[in-house]
Amino acid sequence: MRLEGTAALVTGAGRRVGQAIAVGLAQAGCDVAVHYHGSAAGAEATARAVAGAGRRAEVFQADLSDAAAARRLPDQAARAFKRLDIVVNSAAIMVRQAVEDVTPESWDATLDLNLRAMFFVSQGAIGHLRRAKGKIVNIADLAGLEPWPAYGPHCVSKAGVIMLTKVLARALAPDIAVNAVAPGAVLLPDEWSAAEREHIRETTPLKRLGEPADVVAAVRFLVGGTDYATGTILVVDGGRLIR
Numbered sequence: 001m002r003l004e005g006t007a008a009l010v011t012g013a014g015r016r017v018g019q020a021i022a023v024g025l026a027q028a029g030c031d032v033a034v035h036y037h038g039s040a041a042g043a044e045a046t047a048r049a050v051a052g053a054g055r056r057a058e059v060f061q062a063d064l065s066d067a068a069a070a071r072r073l074p075d076q077a078a079r080a081f082k083r084l085d086i087v088v089n090s091a092a093i094m095v096r097q098a099v100e101d102v103t104p105e106s107w108d109a110t111l112d113l114n115l116r117a118m119f120f121v122s123q124g125a126i127g128h129l130r131r132a133k134g135k136i137v138n139i140a141d142l143a144g145l146e147p148w149p150a151y152g153p154h155c156v157s158k159a160g161v162i163m164l165t166k167v168l169a170r171a172l173a174p175d176i177a178v179n180a181v182a183p184g185a186v187l188l189p190d191e192w193s194a195a196e197r198e199h200i201r202e203t204t205p206l207k208r209l210g211e212p213a214d215v216v217a218a219v220r221f222l223v224g225g226t227d228y229a230t231g232t233i234l235v236v237d238g239g240r241l242i243r
Contacts, residue, residue, distance in 0.1 A: 012091030014039030020212030033077035114157035169231035184237025205239030
């Protein structure tokens, strides 16, 4: 599952799962365009890890809730590497908020980044990926497949990502494969208590929390392990969806 000579754009690569994906793709042979919004120090750390894997990294800052900036980002990455083969849409926010407390502003902040930005980044990459017979992987969430009352806008946005993945897969075939990974309890929110974490672990059929490496393996499979999957939602959740 080596990807030498390819170039990947990973959004939200300055922290958490996005950072792990960027480094994991570099370890598989990709040069990586490292996107971040506010996590400059994290993005630089990602770039150093990519270089440590023997690959080239370029760092790009953009607010992807600005649709024009989202659309421009793939062009910037392609110019830097003279090609673009893979796009991983990972940038997202996850806000805990009771339904009664959701405001138009908080709703828009979640939907604009988690869903709309994915569309416009993907749209901006179409020409480059068609030339490369490339691939898009969207990072969805178990929240897109089951309702979490304290995360209403997040659930709606990730359900949208799942449908967006299927729409793009139909629209861009046969030139571009579009799939999604839907992680479960891989990196829980920092503010969750030890009791909440233990509850999630205990109620997961495989009796453990996931790790970023679990998501990285799924992404690497979709971009380098098969050329016969598109429109697939690969759930990586330790069995929580079937509990």
